[in-house]
Amino acid sequence: MQMPSGVHALVRRTHEERVMRALQENGAMSRGEIARVVGLSRTTLSEITGNLLQRGAIVVVDTDASRREGSGRPAERLALDPASAQFMGVDFGHRRVHVVVADASHEIMVSGSVRYEDTATWKTRTELALELVDRLSSEAGVHYGALQGIGIGVPGPYPAPEGAAWPRATAGTTVLRPAPEGVDVAFAERFDAPVIVDNNTRLAALAEAISGADSVADLVYVRLSDGVGGGLVVGGQLVTGSSGLAGELGHVTVEPAGRPCRCGKRGCLETVASVPGILAACWEFGLRLENLDDLAAAVRRAHPVADRVLREAAGALGRVVGAATMMLNPAKVVIGGEITRLAPVLVEQVAATLAAEIFPTASAGPVVAAARLSDDDGAIGALAAVFHSSPLLARYPETAEVKGRSDAPDSATEGAAHVRP
């Protein structure tokens, strides 16, 4: 049959676009891996990659000889031309900023962090981050002349200050959350590249979904710390919601007549499962703990109050992720935050409660696991957001040209480890 023009063209372009998108999102891959990810036959895929290689849209970067097990012939790995673009991930924590820059094949080119006081203003933090970026560039002798996008993680604004749709910042920046005091604008203007700002917790959810060999397209992430934050990945995409407020699992009501929450409601999950909530409940039962270290010690000596309070907190969390599981059918539920390392009972109890909240066909249940990445790995999440952001790329040519980059002072840089997201 003769394929009709409109739809035929769409099909062909869709194939090519999906292959390039897969390389954009995952970095270098063999043809077999691409075929699996994109869902095409090897034959169809070979035609497409042949065409893309010929046009120079993609390149062969290496073979998988060093990675593969067994004795088969090594397979070529394909990628977007590594030198064709750079991508930056920035994570602002309470006391330090961490920066990574990767090329189009996902190899980390430079990486480092710099500390500041937790009283530092956003202006100061932004200046320190920009200096760090320049310093890393000078030291490693790399240039960011084709920087395609910048992901910035910030501590989640809490609670949503206006509650309505977030404003888009300047033309050319895509802002999912309002950036504190213009950090987004500073980066967008400095590099004339599109910027995505989101809270660290949501970016961590994306990083957990795609990290490691067993990446998943559907994931529920909850982080227990001073508050309870969350992030959802659905169909491979980070969920932002209609006004940027998605992922607030910490503010699902678990006890209608419970303690007041700082959000203005009562009995939110956060009131029972945050670290302060857990410490407060221990006090109510006569176990006076000041901080996480005290709680870790109580867990080590198997204190019954600590055990009971942690199980109740995890039970409430399990009911909320149970509801999320019935709604979203995730492959994986990930619990993050330092407390999950100190108190393994949390993840155990979440898994047990969750099992009772879903259809009694065990095979349908998600894997429940403690977070793989530490709270310090936020820059990897920010980078992942840039690699996965199709609106970002789609909007890119709407921005102006890349400006000339001013050189920056040399100085010491901490921890320039090379990491693969």
Add this chain to the structure above:
Amino acid sequence: MQMPSGVHALVRRTHEERVMRALQENGAMSRGEIARVVGLSRTTLSEITGNLLQRGAIVVVDTDASRREGSGRPAERLALDPASAQFMGVDFGHRRVHVVVADASHEIMVSGSVRYEDTATWKTRTELALELVDRLSSEAGVHYGALQGIGIGVPGPYPAPEGAAWPRATAGTTVLRPAPEGVDVAFAERFDAPVIVDNNTRLAALAEAISGADSVADLVYVRLSDGVGGGLVVGGQLVTGSSGLAGELGHVTVEPAGRPCRCGKRGCLETVASVPGILAACWEFGLRLENLDDLAAAVRRAHPVADRVLREAAGALGRVVGAATMMLNPAKVVIGGEITRLAPVLVEQVAATLAAEIFPTASAGPVVAAARLSDDDGAIGALAAVFHSSPLLARYPETAEVKGRSDAPDSATEGAAHVRP
């Protein structure tokens, strides 16, 4: 600057692909509408559409003169070449099947339905549906020679029979839910086109999200009938989940020690908010109602038991959609099912409860509304799923050629109204 090849090519192709996808999903649109939907400037968009028109990938179908208000110059409407493809939507209800076929610009070419006994086997239902399709073709003198995809809605399998990942049917068919007794295979073989099968409720969620002028990208849909079904649209996509089980809002636990549910758990939302659940609760309080008509009569005479039971059911539903709202931040919550028309208090109470379950910043709350489309509009949902299914299109060339279509007997056809989804 010179744009780098790999990323530059991706950006350009992404723009074109997004424009064609927007036309695929929405049908004919003016350049202004396309620019808004795709998020490009008018200038950038004009370049892209000029290129696509020149290549014949899209065509000018008409002007918006007849639709627009005011006196401005009529704008041309662009579409994928209408004759280049057809798409079919099929909805199997308990007692009838409804079929619609649309062209690539989304105009409905033919539409009709045929009844069967609710004891009819799936083999009979399928045969009747295929006969109907042929009859519609003969009567209207249209051919389905470039049929690109078939969406089939079926009553939701309940509960998930195996609980694990759904099998994919034959090569060339994309099956999200296991189709009853080969209905998917029958359609795929008859037309040699890819088939999407999903339950009517999820398809209704998609149809609600995109119907009307105020389409939304994030929507929570719940239908109250013999059971409680649900469907989620997130970021413009129907959520299927890691094993096809997403959207089961009816089986979120609302009363841990509540009535046993047919799914094997206790106190699921379905036990209190389904029609049988509501009738049973009325009986418990001494109000003996047999069916929906009795309930409607009780509502009309403002019976206090009916009012109380309906408000309690809606309260439970409001808490579940409240949790969904904190997680997903939808723009809209839609409640479907005939009972919502008979008892307006349901939607009112859901809205009131929901307001108490979310951040106390009213502006962030979703619109809560009764469904726009009736339970009979499932074929429109099935068609919407085909228009919105990028994996479907992406996989299309993996299937074989379109076979010759055998002619079919003439006979009477009910209700061939032309509808725009």
